[in-house]
Amino acid sequence: MCFREDDMSERHAKLTGGWMLRGWSNTPKTLVNWLNGDQRELKTMGFYVAESCDGQTDFESLAFLPKHGGMLDLLIAEGIAEECPEGDAIEPWRRYREADNPRLAAIHWCVTGLCNMNCRHCYMEAPSGRYGQLPFETMAGLVEQFERANVLDVSLTGGEPFLRRDLVDIIQLLTQKKIRLSQIFTTGLLITDRHLEKIQSIGLRPAFQLSFDGLGTHDQMRGISGTEPRVIDAIRQLRAARFPVTVATAMDTVNLDRLADTYELMKKLDVQAWRIAAPQATGNWRGTTTAASLDEQAKTCASLLKRWVEDGQPFGIQLGGFFQGSRPREAGTDPEGRSASEKAANGRARKPSRPSTARRGRLADPPDRLGFTPDSYDCGACREKPNLLPDGTLVPCPGYVDSIVQARMPNLLREDLSKVWTRSYLREITDLRKKDLLSRNPECVACELFKECGMGCRAMALTETGNLMAKDPLACELSKKGYKQRFRDIYTRPN
Numbered sequence: 382m383c384f385r386e387d388d389m390s391e392r393h394a395k396l397t398g399g400w401m402l403r404g405w406s407n408t409p410k411t412l413v414n415w416l417n418g419d420q421r422e423l424k425t426m427g428f429y430v431a432e433s434c435d436g437q438t439d440f441e442s443l444a445f446l447p448k449h450g451g452m453l454d455l456l457i458a459e460g461i462a463e464e465c466p467e468g469d470a471i472e473p474w475r476r477y478r479e480a481d482n483p484r485l486a487a488i489h490w491c492v493t494g495l496c497n498m499n500c501r502h503c504y505m506e507a508p509s510g511r512y513g514q515l516p517f518e519t520m521a522g523l524v525e526q527f528e529r530a531n532v533l534d535v536s537l538t539g540g541e542p543f544l545r546r547d548l549v550d551i552i553q554l555l556t557q558k559k560i561r562l563s564q565i566f567t568t569g570l571l572i573t574d575r576h577l578e579k580i581q582s583i584g585l586r587p588a589f590q591l592s593f594d595g596l597g598t599h600d601q602m603r604g605i606s607g608t609e610p611r612v613i614d615a616i617r618q619l620r621a622a623r624f625p626v627t628v629a630t631a632m633d634t635v636n637l638d639r640l641a642d643t644y645e646l647m648k649k650l651d652v653q654a655w656r657i658a659a660p661q662a663t664g665n666w667r668g669t670t671t672a673a674s675l676d677e678q679a680k681t682c683a684s685l686l687k688r689w690v691e692d693g694q695p696f697g698i699q700l701g702g703f704f705q706g707s708r709p710r711e712a713g714t715d716p717e718g719r720s721a722s723e724k725a726a727n728g729r730a731r732k733p734s735r736p737s738t739a740r741r742g743r744l745a746d747p748p749d750r751l752g753f754t755p756d757s758y759d760c761g762a763c764r765e766k767p768n769l770l771p772d773g774t775l776v777p778c779p780g781y782v783d784s785i786v787q788a789r790m791p792n793l794l795r796e797d798l799s800k801v802w803t804r805s806y807l808r809e810i811t812d813l814r815k816k817d818l819l820s821r822n823p824e825c826v827a828c829e830l831f832k833e834c835g836m837g838c839r840a841m842a843l844t845e846t847g848n849l850m851a852k853d854p855l856a857c858e859l860s861k862k863g864y865k866q867r868f869r870d871i872y873t874r875p876n
Contacts, residue, residue: 394453395436395471397463401559402431403531404479406803412461413533415559416584420533427452432477434462436469474559480531482799487534487563487766488527489779492520492551494771496540498568499604500592501669502631502660504782505770507540508604512771514540517547519794521554523773526798528558536587538566540771549579556583564627566590569615570608577622588625588653591616595636595643602631616650627654632701634671637681644685647696654697654707657682662844663783675855679703679864686871702859703868753835755816760839763811767802769793775801777810780840786810786849810839810849821850830860 396402399416410428412421423431430452433440440453456462494505494512505512515523527535535555542548542565555562562585569591580587591612594602599609619626628647630640640657647655659678660666673681682700689698689706699705758764763777773794776782781790791801801807818836819826825836836842837853845854859865 390441391467392440392450392453392464393436393438393467393469394434394440394457394462394464395469396431396434396461396475398460399559400461401475402428402477403533404477405484405531406480406482408484409479410477415533415561418534418561418563431456431462435471435476436465437467439467478531480529480799482530482802485530485532485767485798485802487536488532489536489538489766489768491538491540491769491771492542492548493540493545495544496568497544497570497605498541498608500665501602501604502633502664502666504661504664504666504779505540506664506783508665512540514545514771515773517550520547520551523769523793523798524551524554524558524560526793527555527560530798530802532560532798534561534563534766536564536566536766537562541568541571543567543571543576549576549583552580552585553583556585562587564588564590566592568592568603568608569612569619572615572618574618574622577619577624581622586624588627589619590627590629590656591619592631593628593643594631594633595639596646597642598636598639601635602633613646613650616652620651625653626650627656627697628652629656629658632657632659632673632678632681633669634673634677637673637677640681640685641688644688648692652696654699656699657685658699658701661780661841663780675858675862675864679867683868683871686868690872700868702855703864704872706872753815753832755814755819757815757835758811759813759815759818759835760811763839767807767811775807777807778840780838781843784840784843785847786843813839818850818852822852825852833865834860 399414401413401415403411403413408422410423410425412423412427412431414420421427426449430449433445434453434456440450453462457464491505491512493514494507495510495514496503496507499508537548537551545551552562565587567589569589592603593599593609593612593616596609599612600606616626616628628650630636630643632640636643644655659673660669662669662672666672678701682703685698686700686704689695694706694708697705697707760777766778768776768779768782770776770782773792774787774790775793775798776787776790781787786806789806791805791807793801796805815831815835819831822836825831834853834856837856839849839853841855842851842853843849
């Protein structure tokens with residue numbers, strides 16, 4: 382147990398809990414808590430003090446001034462460090478390590494291309510097994526690449542990740558490397574109490590995202606009969622085990638008239654969030670004849686938004702490209718869900734990679750929050766969390782799967798992650814700024830709605846037009862036809 386006696390002439394401290402020091406070529410000094418995703422970019426003095434919390438450095442020596450002692454007191458008050466006897470050295474993984482690549486916050490990892498469902502809208506064409514599945518030894522090699530690149534967070538998806546008998550072994554390996562497992566995407570049909578007990582025994586409590594396409598319509602969308610009650614039972618099972626649950630629903634003419642009933646079910650199941658979106662025209666969804674028009678989507682989503690506001694925002698919600706919002710935040714937190722003590726450390730805190738706890742909902746891509754300018758990066762999400770496919774191909778996000786540029790993307794079975802995250806065609810896409818797009822689309826330069834839409838999503842532009850640098854026609858329509866203003870009015874004046 383760490384301590385400090387009154388008559389000690391020396392003072393030693395060490396990092397504690399999940400805290401460690403990491404850096405990248407463009408973000409050299411950061412305190413990271415691998416257990417909860419909290420991150421603090423440090424200034425020079427903060428880094429000096431945090432790096433000295435090694436159990437061996439004497440804070441009473443001439444190398445430290447009173448201001449350094451005050452900073453140490455703050456770190457101790459926040460639980461980032463603790464006092465300890467001399468020689469109580471920190472574990473090697475806590476020590477500062479800088480990667481050669483730019484900051485890589487997270488990876489969305491498709492650990493298998495196989496699935497137990499036959500979904501009409503699967504962008505990966507999982508029923509065909511198109512992307513296959515790598516052996517555990519190769520997966521372990523990929524985790525080694527994650528470690529060298531200082532990847533902080535991984536979410537696991539498929540296909541269906543629970544089809545892998547070694548899934549828990551992969552999770553244990555990530556944990557050994559101090560890479561946080563934040564989320565697991567699943568159909569829910571293969572989850573067992575034994576799986577959950579093993580994950581909990583490792584010391585993790587990731588969020589789960591389950592696919593559920595509506596009361597009375599789930600089986601039709603998913604291509605397998607008898608699955609709807611089993612998915613509902615899986616959500617109950619996860620909530621009983623106290624795992625956070627998000628439900629994702631594909632919006633189609635097949636299920637539009639059942640989404641109101643599905644909303645009521647989400648409340649009863651006590652989910653943390655419900656995401657509704659129309660599928661992208663890739664994979665199995667190419668050539669569909671049942672896609673809902675934007676007007677049909679808007680009518681249904683507007684009704685759901687009214688009900689959600691009137692009910693006091695019972696869970697986080699995303700309504701296509703029209704609106705997204707969260708539960709009211711807990712007392713004592715700021716708009717990003719951090720307590721006052723969390724903001725006290727030197728250096729600004731990054732938003733933790735966990736669901737937002739903002740007090741109120743917000744319009745999707747609102748101008749007052751994003752305020753796109755020509756110098757804005759085109760997509761912050763792609764710069765934070767690329768998508769790794771089961772065959773080792775790394776793409777900016779799932780929207781690029783089955784696109785015409787996929788063949789140009791790097792593959793981590795042939796190239797190292799640190800290298801491709803520094804220089805590759807993938808990196809060229811993630812480094813795009815709005816001014817690069819404006820130079821190709823002069824009609825958008827003078828558009829008064831540019832600040833709001835920012836020319837939309839590159840993956841959607843690619844899917845809809847075949848041109849990566851074109852404006853996203855969906856984003857353009859959402860703004861120019863007044864959909865976003867309509868939802869803004871509903872939200873501020875629901876009655």
